């Protein structure tokens with residue numbers, strides 16, 4: 518019988534860096550970024566990992582052993598973050614198992630649109646439902662897809678993160694928090710890639726922080742910046 522080796526398109530592997538977003542902000546991690554995404558958010562800052570043409574040109578198909586070998590060549594970090602694109606489009610159980618065998622903790626970042634059983638075996642599941650400003654609002658406001666995803670994600674390891682550019686996005690975050698209060702939630706200032714400098718991002722963070730402070734329904738929600746954009750600007754991390 519021929520053994521089938523599952524390979525997935527890997528756009529980049531880099532680190533260690535600090536996680537710039539969500540509940541794991543500040544944690545040292547290596548990123549493994551996979552190509553392809555089922556969404557097309559208007560403000561996506563990772564189109565090189567979304568657009569099929571760019572992925573076809575830039576990604577390398579790698580199986581779990583090759584990815585782990587590449588990770589092991591980098592300086593040690595406690596976490597490996599599986600990002601994208603949407604990493605949940607791929608079959609990554611062998612990779613998660615192998616990373617665990619090598620004493621790494623595994624985090625995943627996904628919008629929560631596609632469930633795969635291997636996701637439940639990650640140590641941190643960051644789910645980022647996309648708000649109206651993303652242009653993907655038709656998929657999310659019914660919350661059916663998100664409810665399906667969260668019904669299978671362990672509460673103990675799952676957190677929600679929502680990007681907020683404006684009042685409509687903030688209202689969306691409130692809706693999600695109201696429906697799923699059992700999950701820790703962060704709201705993160707929207708980043709106008711290529712335009713927002715540190716001063717603009719800090720002004721947005723002040724606005725978002727005040728919105729949370731003034732809204733009793735959001736008392737348990739943490740407003741956060743994208744730390745890496747403050748540290749390094751709107752550069753692609755490497």
Ligand code: SF4
Pocket residue numbers: 554555556557558560561562563564567601602603628647
């Ligand atoms: S879900 Fe994430 S990776 Fe996919 S298009 Fe939206 S922002 Fe980009």
